[in-house]
Amino acid sequence: MSRSRSDAGAGVAADPLRPSDHADSGSSAPDQPALGLIGWLRWAWRQLTSMRTALVLLLLLAIAAVPGSIFPQRSADPNGVTQWFTDNPDLAPVLDNLSLFDVYISPWFSAIYILLFISLIGCVIPRTKHHWKALRARPPRTPARLARLEDHRERVVPVRSEDAADDARLAIDLAHDQLRRAGYRVERYDDGLSVSAERGYLRETGNLLFHGALVGVLLAVGIGGGFTYTGQSVIIEGRTWVNSLLDYSSFNPGRFVDEEQLVPYSMTLEDFEVTYQPVGSNGAGQAGDFAANLTTQLAGEEPQEGVVRVNAPLELAGDRIYLMGNGYAPTLTVRDPAGEVVFSEAVPFLPQDTNMTSLGVVKIPDGLSEQLGLVGFFYPTEAPLDTGAFTSAYPALINPVVSLDVYEGDLGIDGGIPRSVYALDTGDMERLTGGDTGVDSIQLAPGDTADLPGGRGTITFEDEAGEGAQGYDESVKRYVSLSVHRDVGAPWVLAFSVLAMAGLLAGLFVPRRRMWVRATPVAGDGEGAVKLEYAGLARGEDPGLAGAVDQLAQRHGDAVAGVLRERV
Amino acid sequence: MPDATLTLDSVSVLLVWTAIAIYALAFVAYAIDLARRSASAIEEKDAASGAVRTEARELVGAAAGGSTTRARGAGAVTSGSDSVSWTQADGAKKPRLVWARLGTVLTVLGFLFHLGATVTRGIAAERVPWSNMYEFALTGTLLIIAVYLAALVRSDLRFLGSLITGLTVLLLGGATLAFYVEIVPLMDPLKSVWLVIHVFVASLATALFALAFGLSILQLMQSRRETKAKGPGFLRTLPRSEALESLAYRFTIIGFMFWTFTLIAGAIWANDAWGRYWGFDTKEVWTFVIWVLYAGYIHARATRGWRGSRSAWLSIIGFAAVLFNFTIVNMFFKGLHAYSGLS
Numbered sequence A: 001m002s003r004s005r006s007d008a009g010a011g012v013a014a015d016p017l018r019p020s021d022h023a024d025s026g027s028s029a030p031d032q033p034a035l036g037l038i039g040w041l042r043w044a045w046r047q048l049t050s051m052r053t054a055l056v057l058l059l060l061l062a063i064a065a066v067p068g069s070i071f072p073q074r075s076a077d078p079n080g081v082t083q084w085f086t087d088n089p090d091l092a093p094v095l096d097n098l099s100l101f102d103v104y105i106s107p108w109f110s111a112i113y114i115l116l117f118i119s120l121i122g123c124v125i126p127r128t129k130h131h132w133k134a135l136r137a138r139p140p141r142t143p144a145r146l147a148r149l150e151d152h153r154e155r156v157v158p159v160r161s162e163d164a165a166d167d168a169r170l171a172i173d174l175a176h177d178q179l180r181r182a183g184y185r186v187e188r189y190d191d192g193l194s195v196s197a198e199r200g201y202l203r204e205t206g207n208l209l210f211h212g213a214l215v216g217v218l219l220a221v222g223i224g225g226g227f228t229y230t231g232q233s234v235i236i237e238g239r240t241w242v243n244s245l246l247d248y249s250s251f252n253p254g255r256f257v258d259e260e261q262l263v264p265y266s267m268t269l270e271d272f273e274v275t276y277q278p279v280g281s282n283g284a285g286q287a288g289d290f291a292a293n294l295t296t297q298l299a300g301e302e303p304q305e306g307v308v309r310v311n312a313p314l315e316l317a318g319d320r321i322y323l324m325g326n327g328y329a330p331t332l333t334v335r336d337p338a339g340e341v342v343f344s345e346a347v348p349f350l351p352q353d354t355n356m357t358s359l360g361v362v363k364i365p366d367g368l369s370e371q372l373g374l375v376g377f378f379y380p381t382e383a384p385l386d387t388g389a390f391t392s393a394y395p396a397l398i399n400p401v402v403s404l405d406v407y408e409g410d411l412g413i414d415g416g417i418p419r420s421v422y423a424l425d426t427g428d429m430e431r432l433t434g435g436d437t438g439v440d441s442i443q444l445a446p447g448d449t450a451d452l453p454g455g456r457g458t459i460t461f462e463d464e465a466g467e468g469a470q471g472y473d474e475s476v477k478r479y480v481s482l483s484v485h486r487d488v489g490a491p492w493v494l495a496f497s498v499l500a501m502a503g504l505l506a507g508l509f510v511p512r513r514r515m516w517v518r519a520t521p522v523a524g525d526g527e528g529a530v531k532l533e534y535a536g537l538a539r540g541e542d543p544g545l546a547g548a549v550d551q552l553a554q555r556h557g558d559a560v561a562g563v564l565r566e567r568v
Numbered sequence B: 001m002p003d004a005t006l007t008l009d010s011v012s013v014l015l016v017w018t019a020i021a022i023y024a025l026a027f028v029a030y031a032i033d034l035a036r037r038s039a040s041a042i043e044e045k046d047a048a049s050g051a052v053r054t055e056a057r058e059l060v061g062a063a064a065g066g067s068t069t070r071a072r073g074a075g076a077v078t079s080g081s082d083s084v085s086w087t088q089a090d091g092a093k094k095p096r097l098v099w100a101r102l103g104t105v106l107t108v109l110g111f112l113f114h115l116g117a118t119v120t121r122g123i124a125a126e127r128v129p130w131s132n133m134y135e136f137a138l139t140g141t142l143l144i145i146a147v148y149l150a151a152l153v154r155s156d157l158r159f160l161g162s163l164i165t166g167l168t169v170l171l172l173g174g175a176t177l178a179f180y181v182e183i184v185p186l187m188d189p190l191k192s193v194w195l196v197i198h199v200f201v202a203s204l205a206t207a208l209f210a211l212a213f214g215l216s217i218l219q220l221m222q223s224r225r226e227t228k229a230k231g232p233g234f235l236r237t238l239p240r241s242e243a244l245e246s247l248a249y250r251f252t253i254i255g256f257m258f259w260t261f262t263l264i265a266g267a268i269w270a271n272d273a274w275g276r277y278w279g280f281d282t283k284e285v286w287t288f289v290i291w292v293l294y295a296g297y298i299h300a301r302a303t304r305g306w307r308g309s310r311s312a313w314l315s316i317i318g319f320a321a322v323l324f325n326f327t328i329v330n331m332f333f334k335g336l337h338a339y340s341g342l343s
Ligand code: HEM
Pocket: A018, A019, A022, A048, A049, A050, A051, A054, A058, A116, A117, A119, A120, A121, A123, A124, A206, A207, A208, A210, A211, A214, A503, A504, A506, A507, A508, A540, A541, B295, B298, B299, B302
């Protein structure tokens, strides 16, 4: 409980300096701006750095952060934003103008936190200066009337020696030593008849450290972001990937990243491991224990083995490599009517559900009379649905099938417009199988070959397991999608966060208090006495103050009684 | 083997329901206690003869501070202020509170069953029992009760008992009905030491905020009674609103520290699991909002004109956000933290 408002005239020299509307602050600043521009500016600055403004800005920050959890954000969920635009074509542009899809970089959100941090800096700098001085100041004079303080104890010890004043001074010496041993900074006043003690400077230090570290976090995030890049890549088992812009499927550099200066290294996916919960158990088909086993090689060094797991990225040349996804990449071979191979590749199919029903596209621009596109699904364990369509019933390779439809016409890849490798634009193409064509879709198990419609050639689903393999276990290659990150700011953010946490601990839990002990000789006829007074004053929250004064009174009083008895 | 696991889990569910039933009884006992406090407080008021009045005033006067030099005997220490910082509002007589005692006994008993339920669930699942919504609720409410019981050792907070047990019955009962899922193996992203640390500390912070929430509600009621002389009678037997406030503040700052740690630990985990330490994912947003709200509360306590009822409202809003984060955000908001285990 705070008792600090009842400041009984104790010196304010060593008080922490706080904004004038701090609950514990004695002075109350005039609310009227002084005349003139300078006066007005000074008034505005005082308003901005006041506790009330800080509080209002904090609450505004909390409120302003909420819409970002209601509307999809471009940074976290770009597909969600696209979907939102499709679902609400009228409303979406309006919300977009209000930056509701980019809340955290919006002008209004930025304004709030920038003002908050200006207020913070404006508040912390003068306090730091003040605290720096206070750290070297002596504890303030003992207040004249200790009894006026809320936490106050008294005790009278009888003495039989000649000089009660001498005994009183002795008592203060004892208090001085006891308090100093308890970690107080101490100073004698009143001609040695009182001692003033203060402790808990660490509280203010912690508070300043906390607020300062928040600035550090903000700077580390802001500056670090400029040097950060993330890139996505896909590697099929057995293939090698090189760290250059060409090999990334997407790359998002910060402002100061030099894209030509990526560290040269390569990674080969040796194999990808995953386990699926067996059929019949709880969570059947649930995937786990993902591991991408890589061979990595830095330019001019020996190749090394490396593993990427979920929660355990691989560190390589200052980059961190994360496992973001995985899937199947059936190897398909297309031959022209003469039997010449015009296409033979492992094609990554994108998983659509937890049983790895996967969607894929094959584009054959050259080698046939017209460009050919194939779109279809891969089912690791094909099973019929009630509708007659197929799905995958289990994510492992038990009954793998690819089912493809053939389109002929312009693939649209010659016009220079970038096209996703996972999507086929069928606008300028003619459908040859499936749908209304009356021709069945092509269905292949590993090792199967089928004719393309109209004598256009053949397509083969290669069995990668090789001769004599049991079942389909190894029949289809897997691929992983990896994300490569470099974030030079992150360690700094962490360091400042830890500092903030340490500051918080000190700022919240170290009690800051003053203690006074005064000894007054009481003259009596023949038998003198010393009146001992103890008082404590909290600077900020201090629920333990009363207990601490009790304890001091008890310990010191007993010690004095003991010593004075010995002296007799 | 699967059979044995199944039975262990159903034992756990049985224990949960037993615990809920006992908590419900504890709630009743605590509620009766409050009702009787009202009654006795009113009786006292009616019977307040002059003698009783003066005595009470004297005691309150002694407790409220001021210098006292009554006992001037050698070596006697006189206390200028009550070392128990929260004197009772009006009454001087301390009632025996049989029903409150019964409530506490029942709460301890319920806690033991609850603990048993949580441990058996953990053993059955072969991992820490806080990996999906049902289990968060199981462990989270266990911690609320644990913090409450631990706090009882130091100070008499039994007037909070009905609120705490009531809240627990609602949360735990609701979670068991709505969120219960069978044990399934952990998803890969959850296989991390940070699951153990981050989620546990978050639950601990939640428990502390829950107690602060209860105290802030009582603080508001109490201060209304102090200024407008309105409100249920049991408030007379409770500490003054300032004392309730400082107690609420103490729980909050400990909770706030744990929440700060949760935030940092979550960011470290996110950096390992998702490749960035912060991405304004919905759950991250709400963790941040709650953190800022409680930082606001701490500031409000230090701002002139905001101490007292206004800051109490912030503590209540903060806890509402905590509950919102746990229920609505987990169930209806889309995000990476899709670990409710519900489909
Ligand atoms: C990013 C914004 C801010 C956050 C998150 C924040 C958070 C906190 C927290 C958690 C505390 C308690 C910890 C401690 O005492 O060490 C605190 C205390 C304090 N803050 Fe801030 N703060 C912010 C901005 C500000 C600003 C702008 C000011 C100045 C106007 C300010 C002034 C203070 C003061 C004076 C205290 C001490 C309160 C007391 O005496 O109990 N803070 N702040």
